[in-house]
Each structure stands twice: as structure tokens, then as C-alpha cells.
Amino acid sequence: MTALGKLLRTTAFKLTLVYLAIFVLFAASLLGYFALNTRRLIDEQITSTVDGEINGLSEQYEQGGIRRLVIVVDLRSRRPGSSLYLVTTPTGEGLAGNVGSLEPGVLDHPGWLETNYRRLESPEGSDHHALVRVVQLPGGFHLLVGRDLEERERLFGIIAHAGQWSLALVIVLGLAGGFFVSRRVLKRIDAMTDTAQTIMRGDLAGRLPVAGTGDELDRLADHLNAMLERIEALMRGLKEVSDNIAHDLKTPLTRLRNRCEQTLRHPAGDAAYRDALESTIAESDDLIRTFDALLMIARAESGQARDNMIEFDAAEIARDVGELYEPLADEKGIALKVETNGAAPVRGNRELVSQALANLVDNAIKYARPDGTVNGTPTEVLIKAGDEGERITLSVADRGPGIPDADRGRVVERFVRLEQSRSEPGSGLGLSLASAVARLHGGELKLEDNHPGLRSIIALPRAGPAGTG
Amino acid sequence: MRLLIIEDDRDAADYLVKAFREVGHVADQAGDGEEGLQLALDGEYDVLIVDRMLPKRDGLAVIGALRSKSVETPVLILSALGQVDDRVKGLRTGGDDYLAKPYAFSELLARVEALARRRGSRGEETVYRVGDLELNRLSHEVSRAGQEVQLQPREFRLLEYLMRHAGQVVTRTMLLENVWDYHFDPQTNVIDVHISRLRSKIDKGFAQQLLHTVRGAGYMIRDGAR
Numbered sequence: 172m173t174a175l176g177k178l179l180r181t182t183a184f185k186l187t188l189v190y191l192a193i194f195v196l197f198a199a200s201l202l203g204y205f206a207l208n209t210r211r212l213i214d215e216q217i218t219s220t221v222d223g224e225i226n227g228l229s230e231q232y233e234q235g236g237i238r239r240l241v242i243v244v245d246l247r248s249r250r251p252g253s254s255l256y257l258v259t260t261p262t263g264e265g266l267a268g269n270v271g272s273l274e275p276g277v278l279d280h281p282g283w284l285e286t287n288y289r290r291l292e293s294p295e296g297s298d299h300h301a302l303v304r305v306v307q308l309p310g311g312f313h314l315l316v317g318r319d320l321e322e323r324e325r326l327f328g329i330i331a332h333a334g335q336w337s338l339a340l341v342i343v344l345g346l347a348g349g350f351f352v353s354r355r356v357l358k359r360i361d362a363m364t365d366t367a368q369t370i371m372r373g374d375l376a377g378r379l380p381v382a383g384t385g386d387e388l389d390r391l392a393d394h395l396n397a398m399l400e401r402i403e404a405l406m407r408g409l410k411e412v413s414d415n416i417a418h419d420l421k422t423p424l425t426r427l428r429n430r431c432e433q434t435l436r437h438p439a440g441d442a443a444y445r446d447a448l449e450s451t452i453a454e455s456d457d458l459i460r461t462f463d464a465l466l467m468i469a470r471a472e473s474g475q476a477r478d479n480m481i482e483f484d485a486a487e488i489a490r491d492v493g494e495l496y497e498p499l500a501d502e503k504g505i506a507l508k509v510e511t512n513g514a515a516p517v518r519g520n521r522e523l524v525s526q527a528l529a530n531l532v533d534n535a536i537k538y539a540r541p542d543g544t545v546n547g548t549p550t551e552v553l554i555k556a557g558d559e560g561e562r563i564t565l566s567v568a569d570r571g572p573g574i575p576d577a578d579r580g581r582v583v584e585r586f587v588r589l590e591q592s593r594s595e596p597g598s599g600l601g602l603s604l605a606s607a608v609a610r611l612h613g614g615e616l617k618l619e620d621n622h623p624g625l626r627s628i629i630a631l632p633r634a635g636p637a638g639t640g
Numbered sequence: 641m642r643l644l645i646i647e648d649d650r651d652a653a654d655y656l657v658k659a660f661r662e663v664g665h666v667a668d669q670a671g672d673g674e675e676g677l678q679l680a681l682d683g684e685y686d687v688l689i690v691d692r693m694l695p696k697r698d699g700l701a702v703i704g705a706l707r708s709k710s711v712e713t714p715v716l717i718l719s720a721l722g723q724v725d726d727r728v729k730g731l732r733t734g735g736d737d738y739l740a741k742p743y744a745f746s747e748l749l750a751r752v753e754a755l756a757r758r759r760g761s762r763g764e765e766t767v768y769r770v771g772d773l774e775l776n777r778l779s780h781e782v783s784r785a786g787q788e789v790q791l792q793p794r795e796f797r798l799l800e801y802l803m804r805h806a807g808q809v810v811t812r813t814m815l816l817e818n819v820w821d822y823h824f825d826p827q828t829n830v831i832d833v834h835i836s837r838l839r840s841k842i843d844k845g846f847a848q849q850l851l852h853t854v855r856g857a858g859y860m861i862r863d864g865a866r
Binding site for chain 1: 740833
């Protein structure tokens, strides 16, 4: 497609043409209306003046006969202007007036009519157009009074002229504007297309240009950029997963393999074989668990788990999970409390949300300092279901060591375990799963300082209309 | 107990047949969906173990065909697809239990035995008795040797499930699924703590322990005197 062809096909240009047509039509009808009314107005004015003059002249005739009439008409004919007068004998011979010649038969028809005439002072000149009224006076004389229509015609000429010019101007400017706008839009779209092509070639870092005008193209570009951001994050996630699998699954696999090899190399009797096999099974169970968690995160992140979304009460989940973990906390000397405040309706995958919350509680219990107090506060873990109007929050607060500010973003990533927690059992996937589940539901996982300790919050969009609380 | 294993992986099937034989059960095997369906229709089995992905006829289709012919033999679905929605789909088709691969044989055995016993189950009984432990399902009263035992609602359900399967091994995941309705794996073994709490309420102070831990498998409630 040629550049011009492309330009002419743009939506902007087509819109320009439509607008142009509408505008031209509108302007033409406006001018037409204006012209028509002006003409009527002028005609009315002429008829009323002419009627007045004829009345006056008829009176003169009645009072002073034809002689008086001739004198008055003669006098008036000498005045410059567009007024026309003619007095003739019953046979049509001119007695007075400024009309040289008329179209034949005009005088025989009393009343109004438009006709061509020639002026007396320029009999060789061109025909003029006039609106005249002819009356037959008693005695057979004809009296003609009229107005030259040159002014009216000049006015119409001016209107027509203006109309033509403005029309031409509108069309030229409109087309030029259309071209300009289309070219601008086209240029931006082309830039977007170019970027899209680079991105498709595999460079996910590219972003669509945003002009900063806040118009619809900018909004589109913004949204597409947000989408690209998400895609890039997903791709990065995918790469991370494969890297992580390589590292965190291969490491235990290597350990497993080494142990088997070593057992084979140093035969030490049935008991040793048994030990080795048992630890192999335990290790492979851990591997399966890690693998399951990874699959689940991947599923949650890709949005596949969006089926089976139902409406449920997050407060109930808080109570259930609290109840599940209460004995465990109790055994470790931690007071586990659940605080709910009315129903907290959420739409989502109940199982996944339960698991996410369970992971947070599990962490809290794992890292809470057992027994005694921390800075005067008794060691406790508080599970809370909150209703913040738009959002429903499930939070777990502990009095453990917390997570330093700098690490809070990092711990959500897969397999990240802080140095001090390396000794605790766990896959390092708990927070990643909680975060993935929150995102799947259109929410987020927030980690905050509990002074001291950690408060992890799963914020989810509220289902149904917001409550009063 | 007679079992039918419909599984296309011959090694896995052989292993299962052998393992079930060792614990005293008879197991047949079928390598694809068609053969499995024929055997299941002809033979008298107590439990069917069906792999989800099978040649010729998909596992779920086999179950669907059986159920449409009013064959109500309990079915346990084995599948590599272990997510919640896969499980829901499997159970909706007519499966009675669902176990994701890879699994421990002890888990499979416990579930299969639970399924087999369910037919002549104690589901209708009002009062469960194990030794001198009594649980009334209607009044929600529990007593040991005539003395009332106070239980939390969840502890009651836990004991109820254990007693319904008295004499059988019940695994931790079975408890989590049936008592808590959770299908995920809590990282720490919370079930153990619940069990030890329950044990302290029903066994503490009695010479005869009823709630036993089965090493490497799970728990079992049984009257040790018998």
C-alpha cells in the first residue's frame, strides 16, 4: 500500500470527510436560508415603497390632472437612485419618466411584475432588471413605478461569492486538517506497530511510545504497556521457575543420588540400607511437595485456577485455619488468636485462599519466638479477617523477628529464604504461593512491620456491595 | 479383598499387584480402558483403582460407563493431575476417592481399604463403640469407660471419622480431606498435634491405649484387647 493510500484509509481521514460533508451541507443551507430571507425582505421593502409612491402620484393626478403628474414624475425622475418612473398616454407614448424602453406588453398588464428595461439616459446600455407596478389611471394613462433590482442582485452576487469562497476554504482546510491529523495518528500508530514488531521478535523490554497528551491513543498505549509489563513479568517468572527448578530441585536430587551411591559403595548391612532408603523416601516426598507447590503457583499465576470461583466468607476461613493451627501454636507456647468482625464476603477459590492463609500462619508460628514476651508483649499470633469496604483483608501478625524493609519485596519470590531462616524446614514457597493466590483474585500480599514482628496481609476485592462497616 | 487395577504403566501396575498381594489382597490388572471396563463389568471386585489417562478409553469415561450401567463398585482415581479442580472433576464423574501421583503405597492401601469397608459401613449406626469408648453421633456425646469426655466440635468430627474406620489405617491426608475438607498439604504436620490432643482426652489415664500411631502411614483407632 502506498503511503498516500494508507493515509486515505485511516479512520481519522474518513472521519474528516464525513465531518466535511456535514459541515458543507450545513453551511450551504444556512447561506440559502439567509439569501432567501434577505430577498423576501428586500422585495417587501420595494413593494411597500412603490405602493406608497403610486398612491401619492395617483393623488397628484386626481388633484392636478395629467399635467401635474407629468411635472412631479419628471421631477422625481431626475433624482439619482434606483427608482423608476414612467407615465404614458393610453397608446403608450412616454410623457415623463426615466425609463427608456421596456419589454413589449408590460404596460398592458396592470399589477406587479419583474421585467427588463433600459434607462432613458443610456438607451444603448445593457438591460437592467427591475420590479415594477403598472396602474391604469382614469383617463387611460399608464403609470409605472418600480425599483431597479441591481442592488438586490449585487447583494446576491456577494453572498454567492462568499459562499463559494468559504466553501472552497472549508474544503481545502478540512482536507488539509484531515491529512494532518491522519498523518499524526498514522505516525503514532506506525511507531506502535514498529515497537510491537520488535517485541514480537523477542525483545520484551520494548514499550510503546506515549505522547503524554492523555488522549485515547495514549490510554491505549498505557494499557498495552501495562499488559507488556505483565507479560514480561510472567516470562521472567517462567525463566525464574526454570532456573529455580534447576537449582532447588536439582540440589536435593543430587543429594539423594549421592546418598544412594555412597550406600552402595560402602555396604554396611541391612540397617544401613534401610536407613538410606528411608531417607531417600523422605527426601523424595519433600521434592514432590516442592514440585506440587511450584505447579500450584504457576497455575495460580497463569490464572488457570479461575474456574471453581465461588463466593465465600473470609472470616470463616480465618476461623477454620485458626482452628487448624491452634493446637500447634499452643504446643509451641504461642497464643493463637482469631479476630473476625462480621462476614467478609470474597469471591474466589476457597481452597487456594485457605492454603495461602495457612502458609502465612505456618510461617508466623514457625518464626514466632516461643514462650515469654518480646519487649513486654506476650508472644502471640493474631489472625484477623477485616472488612475495609472495597477490600477484604486476611492478616496474620506475629511477634517474631520480622522481615527487614529491604528484604520484604524479595521474600515473596520463589525459593527465597533469608539467612536466619535457612535452618527452619520449608521450601521457601509459602509466601510466593500466598502472593500468587492474592494476585489471582485481583488482590495483593502486603508485608508490614508489626513492631516487633511481621504482619502479612492478603487483601482481596470484596464480593458484592460494600457493607456499612 | 479383590481389586482391579486399570493402569497402562505396566511397571506401576505390577508393583501394585505385588504390593497388594503382600498385604493379603487379590489384584487383577488391565492395561487399557476397554479391557478394564470389560473386566470391571464381568468380575466381582471390591474396589477399582483407575488411572485417569488410559489408552483406548479415558479413565473418567470408564467410570462414567460403569456408573451408567449401575455398577456401583467403589472407584479410586489415580492421576498425575492433582489440582483441586482435577479432583473435583474426577469425583463428579463418579469416582469415590482421588489420589494424585506420586503417592505412598501406605496411603493408597489405607484409602482402598476405607473404600472397601464403606459398603458394609457403619455409616448408619448411631453409636460407635471401640473398647470402652463410645461416641453418639446424634447427641454428640463421647464417653470412655462410662465417663463423659468433653470434645471440641472438630475433635468430635476427628474422632467420629477415626471410629467409623476403626481397625483401619487412616492417613493424615485422609483426615485433612475428610475432617477439615482441605486438599492441600500444610507444611507443618498440624494433624499430629490435633491427634495428640485428642489422645490426651480419650486415652490419658487409661491403661488401654485406643488411638494408635501407625508408623509411616497414619493413625488407627482399635481395641487393643481383641
